[in-house]
Amino acid sequence: MTPPLVIPYGNADWVAILPTITVGVTALVVLIADLGLPRKMRRLSGILIAIAGLALAGVYALAGWHHPFAAFGGAFVNGGFAIVFEEIVVVAAIFSLLMAARLGRDDQAGAGIALMLWSATGAMLMAGAANLLTIFLGLELLSLALYCLCALGSWPSSRESALKYFILSSTATAFMLYGMALLFGATGSVALAAFAGPHASTPLFDLGCGLFLIGLCFKLSLVPFHVWTPDVYQGAPLPVTAFMSVVTKAGVLAVLARFAYAALPAPQAHQILLPLWVVAALSMIVGNVAALAQTDIKRLLAYSGIAQLGYIVAALAGTTAQGLRYAIFYLGAYTFMNLGAFAVVALLSRDRDEGSHLSSFAGLGYRQPVLAGAMTFFLLSLAGLPPTAGFTGKVLILASAVNAGYAWLAGLLILGTAISAYAYFKIVRVMYARTTGTQIQRRFVPASALPWLGVALCAAATLVLGFYPIAPSDVLPLVR
Amino acid sequence: MIAALVVVPIVAGLLLYTLPRSAEAAAKWIGVVVSFGAFAVAVANAGAPDESHFWLQRPFSASFHVGLGGPGYWIVLLLELSSGCALMAARVPRMRDFVAQMLILLGAMTGVFVARDLLLFALFWDLMLLPVFLILVAWPVSKNSTTAWRYLVYNLSGGLALLLATAAYGIAEGSTDVIGKAASLVGPISPVWAFWIFSGIAFAFLVKTPVWPFHTWMPETYADLPAPMAAVVSAVQSKAGLYGFIVVGTQLLPGPMRAAAPLGIALGLIALVYGALAALVQDDAKRVVAYSSLSHLGLVVLGIFSFDPVALGGCIVYIVAHGLFSTGLFVTLGEVETREDTRLLSRLGGIGARNPRLAGALTIVSLAALGLPGLAGFAGEILILTGVYQAGYVWQTIVALVPIVIAAAYMLRVFQTIMQGPEVPDVPQREDLSPLEVLALAPIVLALVLLGVFPGPVAATRVVPVSSLAGGVPVVAVIK
Structure with a gap:
């Protein structure tokens, strides 16, 4: 593996983070536009400006595909790996913004959109972060914006959600920071690339890795660090929940994968990471079992997200090149199917009721057949049934786990999936069951037609990815 | 054109939702035309070359490979005939949605029997769950709300086990594009892998067939499904497991399959005897047929695991025969139920006098079901029993004869109670079969007679086409 080229020109550094900067600056544009425009136009113009900025950032990021290099003295590595995660963040942020018609009061809309963009900036920074300082910078940017976003709802549980997220997340950050300090102490460097040396076998290094991984697992809401997730997801406004469920995970997953693949010295990697696979297995089982009892879709999707992240981490088991590609493929599939499901919920939401x-969902199959069909399709994908991206993704993960010698993990994945079917099909059942009793026939008046676009695009992507599983090929050499 | 047999019904089913809800007759005729059209296309394409399209290269190669040939060909014809006849005789509320689901089921099940790739086979295997679940949820015949769940949990567990086994097979073999190839052309798999892979697929197949002890989902599913879908599910969906044993088990995993033969024969015998005894005491006419199905398919399991060429030919004949008379039974019992509003034997009686055509139809299909010589059931039974005896299973053959005698008892009990005896006063007497309903049953009766006197072409089906045999020697030589 050749080390990435270091370009000795200062300006090249800025090119590497140009997409990230674009998103950050777009937030400022949204804020300024918010000041100048009449109140009625603010929300829509904010959403449109933000989407345009994100799309621009996505195009910039793609332009660097075949030109990997390390910027800022190795603090930010640009290349296939970072770009794929940046694109996932961009896409997820766009779909979340499509649901933003109910994000906060009208006079808060601009600020809400700007915060979302800054949060995405943090996640994009994490996608390329190759030393501990950049990782921490990205993580805090991501999290601080999210604390505020969680509190944007006008209902009391929104504030509860924000406070819970703030306190618990800060605790986890403390763990992580301590881990980083120990890692620095053990290796004398903050660069991930410098970890795989002879000094890496000390107990101090192991302890640092452990604390660092605990912090990551908390942010990924893997069992047993998941307890905050359902409450936070339920209380936060819907677009924020949708955003959190993908963007946070993508950013943190990028750090986790980079750490697991590039930072750990090969001999110890298996030993150090074994608890991680156990955590993934626990997430698949516990997440799905807990999802069974939920009657709130946001809580249900929170638990399902815990399990889905378990699947993705399971794909990394054995840290094979194949596994990383399939983890990324499944993350992409998860982005579309999960945000598609959220977009359906967004269409059902009305004043003071997020639907x-x-x-x-009762009788939705008869009131809104297309919407119910789309929801069924997304749930099928989440449950890993054909003909969806979730099905193909699961086959790839199973194959990679079996291939890497983790057949037990594949077996537990199947068990978790079998349990999850009940949770997902519960919603399908409610939509199509003929209930004779008293049923409130809600009128279908979506707050905004924008989520329809999200539903359509996500459904198309979920279908196409199911038949043409595009897993990026030149990702692995660029981790370091 | 083979791919069209799968795609067109599914697309037609989805497009049906664009019709107005009131267009019930139009929907029904579209369903009938699509089913019989598919039948005609399948007949016209007998012996057509396989169609293949690239799907996956890594982690194992897979393709969208479909072909009409081997035992699958006869089952596809059976499926299309059964679906068309059942739809023609269908009388259900909300006809448009019902036909749509029937067509989606038709496409998905055709996919199972034309798939020449194990992964594609698993894809359709999982896909065919959904329409049945939706129908169980949305057309509840009884108030029993657990039926749909029980169907889903059992069959999805099987489907997921099949999926894991498929992924493992792909890793072990490098390709899943293997169905219909001779075992000698497919690379060997180490015994340990083969054992686990076979365990996975055998579980899926045994649940689907079903055999004791995995059968508990079956009687209530058949009883709660509306008659047309019960006809198709019992006629064809239950054959997917047997078909799987023939084309996947005996061909691709002969080692573990032979090792499991004592167990398979024992399970077959248990299902055979237990199903027959249970069918004797049911009060619900549909449950009698459900348990008789358990018994009859136990005979096929016995035949497959005997590994005798004559028995295997008989199995294919009996699979088709059972599909025909089981469609006939469910359709006629559905007619009885729509006329009398009950299917409890204790509340029915003496209908035959005023409904001679209905009585005639039930006579023929019951006689076929109890194995009267000259009808298709007998041809299959005698071939299977001869083959099993030839293979050296003497006392097993003797045990298998007993339930065939019991079959006469329970089938005639159903016929006698419903059609003969004194008229039950509280049951309304309505009109006899309409010409349309006679027309719907005619092809089935015709096929039963035809297959009964001329089973040769079906019995001589080669599991593996001659062209793919190494040196022209069939691995499982089939009766000439």
């Missing part, structure tokens, strides 16, 4: 209770 997230199971009862708002």
Whole structure:
């Protein structure tokens, strides 16, 4: 493996983070536009400006595909790996923004959109972060914006959600920071690339890795560090929940994968990472079992997200090149199917009611057949049934786990999937069951037609990815 | 054109939702035309070359490979005939949605039997769950809400086990594009892998067939499904497991399959005897047929695991025969139920006097079901029993004869109670079969007679086409 080229010109550094900067600056543009425009136009113009900025950032990022290099003295490595994660963040942020018609009051909309963009900036920074300082910078940018976003709802549980997220997340950050300090102490460097040396076998290094991984697992809401997730997801406004469920995970997953693949010295990697696979297995089982009992879609998707992240981490088991590609493929599939499901919920939401209770789906198959069909399709994909991206993704993960010698993990994945089917099909059942009793026939008046676009695009992507599983090929050499 | 047999029904089913809800007759005729059109296309394409399209290269190669040939060909014809006849006789509320689901089921099940790739086979295997689940949820015949769940949990567990086994097979073999190839052309798999892979697929197949002890989902599913879908599910979906044993088990995993033969024969015998005894005491006419199905398919399991060429030919004949008379039974019992509003034997009686055509139809299909010589059931039974005896299983053959005698008892009990005896006063007497309903049953009766006197072409089906045999020697030589 050849080390990435270091370009001795200062300006090249800025090219590497140009997409990230674009998103950050777009947030400022949104804020300024918010000041100048009449109140009625603010929300829509904010959303449109933000989407345009994100799309621009996505195009910039793609332009660097075949030119990997390390910027800022190795602090930010640009290349296939970072770009794929940046694109996932960009796409997820765009789909979340499509649901933003109900994000906060009208006079908060601009700020809300700007915060979302800054949060995405943090995640994009994490996608390329190759030393501990950049990782921490990205993580805090991501999290601080999210604390505020969680509190944007006008209902009391929104503030509860923000406070819970703030306190618990800060605790996890403390763990992680301590881990980083120990890693620095053990290796004398903050660069991930410098970890795989002879000094890496000390107990100090192991302890540092452990604390660092605990912090990451908390942010990924893997069992047993998942307890905060359902409450935070339920209380936060819907677009924020949708955003959190993908963007946070993508950013942290990038750090986790880079750490697992590039930073750990090969001999110890298996030993150090074994607890991680156990955590992934626990997530698949516990997440799905807990999802069974939920009657709120946001809580249900929170638990399902815990399990889905378990699947993705399971794909990394054995740290094979194949596994990383399939983890990325499944993350992409998860982005579309999960955000598609959220977009359906967004269409059902009305004033003071986010449409997230199971009862708002009652009889949807007869009132809104297309919407119910789309929801069924996304749920099928989440449950790993054909003909969807979730199915193909699961086959790839199973194959990679079996190939890497982790057949037990594949077996548990199957068990978790079998359990999860009940949770997902519960929603399908509610949508199509003929209930004779008293049923509130809600009128279908979506707050905004924008989520329809999200539903259509996500459904198309979920279908196409199911038949043409595009897993990026030149990702692995660029981790370091 | 082979791919069209799968795609067109599914697309037609989805497009049906664009019709107005009131267009019930139009929907029904579209369903009938698509089913019989598919039948005609399948007949016209007998012996057509396989169609293949690239799907996956890594982690193992897979393709969208479909072909019409081997035992699958006869089952596809059976499926299309059964679906068309059942739809023609269908009388259900909300006809448009019902036909749509029937067509989606038709496409998905055709996919199972034309797939020449194990992964594609697993894809359709999982896909065919959904329409049945939706129908169980949305057309509840009884108030029993657990039926749909039980169907889903059993069959999805099987489907996921099949999926894991497929992924493992792909890793071990490098390719899943293997169905219909001779075992000698497919590379060997180490015994340990083969054992686990076979365990996975055998579980899926045994649940689907079903055999004791995995059968508990079956009687209530058949009882709660509306008659047309019960006809198709019992006629064809239950054959997917047997078909799997023939084309996947005996061909691709002969080692573990032979090792499991004592167990398979024992399970077959248990299903055979237990199903027959249970069918004797049911009060619900559909449950009698459900348990008789358990018994009859136990005979096929016995035949397959005897590994005798004559028995295997008989199995294919009996699979088709059972599909025909089981469609006939469910359709006629559905007619009885729509006329009398009950299917409890204790509340029915003496209908035959005023419904001679209905009585005639039930006579023929029951006689076929109890194995009257000259009808298709007998041809299959005698071939299987001869083959099993030839293979050296003497006392097993003797045990298998007993339930065939019991079959006469329970089938005639159903016929006698419903059609003969004194008229039950509280049951309304309505009109006899309409010409359309006679027309719907005619092809089935015709096929039963035809297959009964001329089973040769079906019995001589080669599991592996001659062209793919190494040196022209069939691995499982089939009766000439």
